[in-house]
Amino acid sequence: MLSYSSYMLTAVAALLVTCNALTKYPGIPGLPSIPGLSGRDDLQGQTHLSGLPKSLNTEVHKVLNLKHRLSRLKGVLVLKGKIREVREKIFASNGEKVDFASALASCEDARGTLATPMNEEENKAILGIVKEYNQYAYLGIKIGEDAGQFKYLNGIPVNYTKWYQNEPNGKRTEKCVEMYNDGSWNDKKCNLRRLTICEF
Known part of the structure; x- marks a missing residue:
């Protein structure tokens, strides 16, 4: 609900x-x-x-x-820092912290998807919301079943990244991606509670 x-x-x-x-x-x-x-x-x-x-x-x-x-x-x-707009995309958060599957379902229920930065400008917009709530957030990126490559939720390989130093290092056990409060990314397990940020 x-x-x-x-x-x-x-x-x-x-x-x-x-x-x-x-x-x-x-x-x-x-x-x-x-x-x-x-x-x-x-x-x-x-x-x-x-x-x-x-x-x-x-x-x-x-x-x-x-x-x-x-x-x-x-x-x-x-x-108030609740939404950010970058060209045709709008990023928004309801402030909820949930696991990856619940965050994705919440965004899809709202007719969107999890925030997925495709360039530096979009990454900064998402970071603005992360800083507003001071919480790490899941991104719309997961490790693929084939060859362990990170992909967007539509299955296309990721072409823009902002990995934290020495990341990703989960060796396929950390299948989701979170954004730190400095805008860098980390691979993480999908069952942890992270901020929900959607894109529309």
Whole structure:
């Protein structure tokens, strides 16, 4: 069962994706393209959009108002260290410490997956959440059954790493990967309790 925090993070992530789409694509699907809406948060002082029926005008205002409110909510969450955004990815944590399987299930229930840094910028974003909670976190990386190579959860071999000195050293007995509070990685057993950080 998902906690209230998980539901809120899911809702925020879904709404942020919608907001990003509205900003990038000024035409709203199903409606004619509306000049002048690109990048605007609201339409203060404008009572009607020319060329739209009044009913659609109201709906457009509702969507733009929602976008504005979500933008403010995202700002609050970013300031509190609960989410980080890097290009198209959003990283978020509910603060729970669980084993790897439970962390993955929690993220999947929220329509995401475990945080998986693909480059230095994403690693730093995840590190920001790790530091906020001062807890090590599992990453979406596991050792493969074949040849002991570390892979992303989709089975593709890892192409970006940030291993701590002399890591990985678990010799296939430590099949999961955790992030330390300095951003470096360590291979670890999957049954320990670590911070859950999801990506959307």
